[in-house]
Amino acid sequence: MSENKTKKQVVKLHPDDNVLVALSDLQKGESITFEAETFILKDLIKAKHKFYTQDMIKGQEVIMYGVLVGKVQTDISKGSLMTTENLKHAADPYAYRNASYEWQAPDIYKYKNKTFKGYKRNDGRVGTANYWLFVPTVFCENRNLDVIKEALHNQLGYAVSDKYNQFTHELLQGYLNGEDIESINIELNPTPKNNRIFENVDGIKFLNHQGGCGGTRQDSATLSALLASYANHPNVGGITLLSLGCQHLQVQDFVNDVKKQNPEFDKPLLIFEQQQTESEEALITNAIKKTFEGLIEINQYERTDAPLSELCIGVKCGGSDGFSGVSANPAVGYTSDLVVALGGKILLAEFPELCGAEQNLIDRCITKETAEKFIDLMESYDALAHKVGSGFHMNPSPGNIKDGLITDAIKSAGAAKKGGTSPVVDVLDYTELVTKPGLSLVCTPGNDVEATTGKAASGATLILFTTGLGTPTGNPVCPVIKVATNSVLATKMKDIIDIDCGPIISGEKSIEEMGEEILDYCIKAASGEIIPKAVQLNQDDFIPWKRGVSL
Numbered sequence: 001m002s003e004n005k006t007k008k009q010v011v012k013l014h015p016d017d018n019v020l021v022a023l024s025d026l027q028k029g030e031s032i033t034f035e036a037e038t039f040i041l042k043d044l045i046k047a048k049h050k051f052y053t054q055d056m057i058k059g060q061e062v063i064m065y066g067v068l069v070g071k072v073q074t075d076i077s078k079g080s081l082m083t084t085e086n087l088k089h090a091a092d093p094y095a096y097r098n099a100s101y102e103w104q105a106p107d108i109y110k111y112k113n114k115t116f117k118g119y120k121r122n123d124g125r126v127g128t129a130n131y132w133l134f135v136p137t138v139f140c141e142n143r144n145l146d147v148i149k150e151a152l153h154n155q156l157g158y159a160v161s162d163k164y165n166q167f168t169h170e171l172l173q174g175y176l177n178g179e180d181i182e183s184i185n186i187e188l189n190p191t192p193k194n195n196r197i198f199e200n201v202d203g204i205k206f207l208n209h210q211g212g213c214g215g216t217r218q219d220s221a222t223l224s225a226l227l228a229s230y231a232n233h234p235n236v237g238g239i240t241l242l243s244l245g246c247q248h249l250q251v252q253d254f255v256n257d258v259k260k261q262n263p264e265f266d267k268p269l270l271i272f273e274q275q276q277t278e279s280e281e282a283l284i285t286n287a288i289k290k291t292f293e294g295l296i297e298i299n300q301y302e303r304t305d306a307p308l309s310e311l312c313i314g315v316k317c318g319g320s321d322g323f324s325g326v327s328a329n330p331a332v333g334y335t336s337d338l339v340v341a342l343g344g345k346i347l348l349a350e351f352p353e354l355c356g357a358e359q360n361l362i363d364r365c366i367t368k369e370t371a372e373k374f375i376d377l378m379e380s381y382d383a384l385a386h387k388v389g390s391g392f393h394m395n396p397s398p399g400n401i402k403d404g405l406i407t408d409a410i411k412s413a414g415a416a417k418k419g420g421t422s423p424v425v426d427v428l429d430y431t432e433l434v435t436k437p438g439l440s441l442v443c444t445p446g447n448d449v450e451a452t453t454g455k456a457a458s459g460a461t462l463i464l465f466t467t468g469l470g471t472p473t474g475n476p477v478c479p480v481i482k483v484a485t486n487s488v489l490a491t492k493m494k495d496i497i498d499i500d501c502g503p504i505i506s507g508e509k510s511i512e513e514m515g516e517e518i519l520d521y522c523i524k525a526a527s528g529e530i531i532p533k534a535v536q537l538n539q540d541d542f543i544p545w546k547r548g549v550s551l
Contacts, residue, residue: 007507010034011326014066019050019082021326021404023505026051043081048322048404048468050082061090065325065413067356068092070406082406089407091356096371099363103422105341106334106512111519112342117303117527118310118461119234122266126310127234128461128526129202130301131477132294134240135227137254138212138247141274145206145242147284152204152291157195160538163188198299201237202528203535204291205476207542213247219546220248225431226544228257229457231267232433235477237298238268240291242283245275261433268294303528309343311526312434314460314478315418316350318448321468322404323485325414327504327514328466332483334515335464335522336420340438347434347455348419349442351381355392356409357416361441365424373427377443399469418466430545434459448473449543452480462522465534472496474539479525481532483518496533 009032010020020034026045031038037053045051050064056072062082063069070087080086118126134145153159167186174184207230211223231239231254243251251271258265270290277283315332317324336346348354354361358378365371382392392412396405405411425438431454434440444454448471452463456478463478465471468485470493484490487502499521503509509517524530 013064013326016066017064018053018056018062019064020053021050021322022047023326039079042077042079045081046404050322050404050406052076052078052080052082054078062087064410065417067360067409067413069356069409069413084401084406087406089409091409091412092359094358094362094375096362096365096368096375098368101364101423103364105422106337108338108341110516111308111338114308114523115305116308116311116523117529118306119237119301120304120306121234123232123234123262123264125234125312125459126306126461127236129235129477129479129528130200130237130298131202131235132204132238132240132291132298133230133233133236133477134204134206134242134291135231135254136208136212137227137241137243137249137251139208139210140213140244140247141242142208144274144280144284144287145208148288148291149204149206151288156197156204156295158204158538160536198295200299200301200303201295203538204295205540207476209542209544211544211546212249215248215546217248221253222431222547223544224249224253224257225261226453226457228254228261229431229433229459230477231258231269232262232265233456233459233461233477235461235479236267237301238270238291238294240270240287240294241272242287243271243273245273268297270294307343308339308523309437311339311342311344311522312347312459312461313339313344313522314347314349314442314452314455314458314463315466316448316451316455316463316480317353317415317418317466318451318473319467319469319471320400320403320405320411320415321485323505324405324466324468325410325417326485327501327511328468328483328485329414329417330511331501331504331514331518332464332466333417333420334512335518336418336439337422338515338519340420340422343437345434345437345459346419346422346439347428347442347458347460348416348439349444349455350415350446350451351378351441351443352385352392352408352446353412353415354378354441355382355412357412361416361419361424364422364439365427370424370427374424374441377427377429381443403468418464428458430454430547431457445545447543447545449541450545452478453542454545462526464518464522466501467497470496472534472537472539473541474534474537476540476542479532480534480539481518481521481525482534496537496539498532 022045071090170186426440444451463480466483474480483499484497490500
């Protein structure tokens with residue numbers, strides 16, 4: 001995008017594109033002038049949608065972001081609206097070609113001496129939070145976790161449900177008094193700030209899941225590695241493990257995976273096995289008592305200054321719209337480049353949403369081995385999808401399409417912008433831990449929760465989550481920062497949005513200015529000075545990926 005901050009009607013995302021994106025609603029018959037060329041619109045072009053800049057014949061390639069994103073299905077006139085009827089997904093093939101990639105790093109002068117206040121762990125990593133984590137080895141323990149969660153959250157100041165308890169209480173009183181429920185007007189008090197007993201414990205988190213038994217042994221092995229990575233996460237100070245006893249995922253498997261990932265693991269780890277305990281009551285009370293002692297222990301940890309090179313940020317999009325690749329994703333991409341230039345780590349995942357952007361990423365890989373690992377993971381994943389009659393091309397949701405993301409290649413080309421422009425230093429399979437500074441690709445589904453779950457497993461200590469339609473997704477151990485693509489969403493869903501990239505659409509700010517604002521917010525969030533909305537609302541979503549077909 002141009003850095004011109006005047007209000008524009010349309011934008012061209014790459015010089016080679018043969019479509020323009022509407023920045024506001026454009027009327028049928030309206031005359032639009034762009035780069036000395038005039039277009040008479042054949043249809044109503046709503047904001048976020050695209051129109052063709054030339055007459056097209058059936059089978060002709062459509063270029064957006066400088067890459068192939070589809071082929072037209074019928075002859076179509078210049079100025080016509082792009083739709084699912086006249087365009088179908090297409091993407092160029094990709095291969096390793098030993099490209100010589102040169103990166104122009106952004107200016108980091110204003111950040112060079114900045115720090116954040118984090119929790120330094122004994123393995124050298126730095127967390128942005130200090131959580132106590134409850135882990136079940138099997139779904140049979142979920143109910144026990146729920147009971148413990150209610151007790152600890154309510155008594156120790158981590159609950160967020162007070163205003164809804166009040167709301168339900170008022171409804172009950174009205175019902176008992178014979179009032180018409182529909183006529184009862186109840187004004188909710190704002191959710192109070194958490195009155196934490198343990199000042200340096202940012203939360204008590206629970207990894208409820210549906211695995212650990214009943215599936216394949218491979219599923220349990222993957223789950224064990226995932227849970228172990230969460231136990232090892234730098235945002236986690238201590239762990240309580242609940243096991244039934246007879247399940248596939250045995251306690252020792254989990255412990256072995258923890259030690260495999262981190263031979264020097266030294267966090268408090270409390271283990272309770274229900275089939276070796278005299279009663280459910282004894283299990284729960286013992287777990288609460290010992291955890292309380294553990295909370296006292298990790299409450300001694302304090303935040304200290306750490307360089308920005310210790311930041312590890314996952315970048316994610318969900319509830320995407322036609323502005324995602326225009327505003328929020330490029331802005332987050334600029335933030336990513338700043339973090340990489342500062343020596344930090346960036347994690348770009350969602351492999352089904354890199355369809356069409358593969359060649360650019362392959363050309364940016366620093367070694368042939370890195371590129372080949374990416375190609376192998378992409379091809380294997382896509383083959384699994386085709387095996388069951390699907391494919392990456394079926395990734396866009398009805399909401400995506402309605403708001404302008406007509407093909408998966410359009411969605412993917414815009415989604416890839418979150419990773420910025422730096423070289424790809426590593427490619428990580430699911431649950432593999434990031435070790436190298438720079439941009440790493442992480443194999444996960446595009447599914448919001450499965451992807452954020454996977455990013456945290458690889459070591460993300462913050463996640464930047466862009467959205468054009470709005471989503472309440474969060475993560476138990478990794479604070480998730482919501483970045484809106486447009487100001488309408490940021491205003492409408494202000495209870496879940498942290499940052500508004502709408503000023504890019506209106507021309508008030510450049511992508512670079514917005515990217516710096518996002519990094520400034522990240523520094524404050526990493527220091528505990530700002531609490532992202534997803535954390536305030538306890539949006540602690542956790543879904544393990546079974547390596548099946550999930551787009």
